[in-house]
Amino acid sequence: MTLKEIVHILQAELVCGKSHINDEIEFAGGSDLMSDVLAFAKPGILLLTGLSNLQSVRTADIIGAKGIVYVRGKKPDPEGIKLAKKKDIPILLTDYMMYTACGLLYSQHLPGVYPVTDKKS
Amino acid sequence: MIENEAVLAQQFEIQGRDFNHAGNISTTIKEILQETGIPPSIIIRTAIATYEAEMNVVMYADKGTLYFSLAPDSIRIKIDDRGTGIKNISLAMKEGYSTATNEYREMGFGAGMGLPNIKKNADKFKISSCPGKGTTLEILFFLNNSEGQ
Numbered sequence: 001m002t003l004k005e006i007v008h009i010l011q012a013e014l015v016c017g018k019s020h021i022n023d024e025i026e027f028a029g030g031s032d033l034m035s036d037v038l039a040f041a042k043p044g045i046l047l048l049t050g051l052s053n054l055q056s057v058r059t060a061d062i063i064g065a066k067g068i069v070y071v072r073g074k075k076p077d078p079e080g081i082k083l084a085k086k087k088d089i090p091i092l093l094t095d096y097m098m099y100t101a102c103g104l105l106y107s108q109h110l111p112g113v114y115p116v117t118d119k120k121s
Numbered sequence: 122m123i124e125n126e127a128v129l130a131q132q133f134e135i136q137g138r139d140f141n142h143a144g145n146i147s148t149t150i151k152e153i154l155q156e157t158g159i160p161p162s163i164i165i166r167t168a169i170a171t172y173e174a175e176m177n178v179v180m181y182a183d184k185g186t187l188y189f190s191l192a193p194d195s196i197r198i199k200i201d202d203r204g205t206g207i208k209n210i211s212l213a214m215k216e217g218y219s220t221a222t223n224e225y226r227e228m229g230f231g232a233g234m235g236l237p238n239i240k241k242n243a244d245k246f247k248i249s250s251c252p253g254k255g256t257t258l259e260i261l262f263f264l265n266n267s268e269g270q
Contacts, residue, residue, distance in 0.1 A: 035230050038238055039238045055229055061151075062169055064165055
């Protein structure tokens with residue numbers, strides 16, 4: 001599924017990263033807890049979160065996320081947008097709640113992240 | 122215990138409670154590693170462990186020093202902090218155990234996953250602490266997977 005399709009499905013606003021609009025997104029995960037994102041996410045993830053602070057963008061960069069979707073109408077801090085632009089990470093904003101946003105993407109066949117048993121995989 | 126013959130070594134200072142800059146050092150180290158041609162899977166593990174360790178200093182210590190060194194066969198991260206230290210290390214290593222304040226939880230951290238996640242991502246991990254003085258973490262990543270766990 002491309003980022004463009006995700007923007008359409010979530011009726012989202014693309015704040016930055018427009019050059020990635022045709023990038024293919026293969027899986028996604030949703031959490032407001034960055035501790036869990038760091039523990040369970042895999043590189044290439046599309047991160048859905050309602051946590052709008054600078055650390056959400058920092059975490060996305062560290063794990064190699066392909067983009068961030070802020071749910072529940074949240075908007076990232078200006079410092080977060082600045083960092084996302086610097087690190088070339090697309091940011092999407094949607095008014096959908098977390099459950100609905102994840103459900104809409106999953107129902108359109110965008111899978112989630114499954115527990116990693118081999119850290120070197 | 123954990124030494125490597127560094128071809129590149131750098132030292133960074135971490136300031137406790139400086140959330141505006143928290144993570145800068147981990148990002149810098151990730152960028153350095155990305156220029157070396159090291160496999161992305163090792164870079165991600167190093168970045169995650171370093172970020173967790175850096176956030177721990179920001180959240181729980183007064184200040185700290187991060188020593189980064191890259192050798193032909195390994196990446197080494199050592200962090201010395203000055204702060205309250207950890208009274209019970211085996212308890213701190215348990216997933217879910219945390220002394221975080223609500224403030225940190227609202228920031229998305231403090232779930233008691235940090236130290237276990239560092240250990241999970243590392244090939245070698247050592248922690249020592251002196252309550253009232255500070256904590257030292259040593260983390261090693263092998264560049265040759267056959268040397269890993």
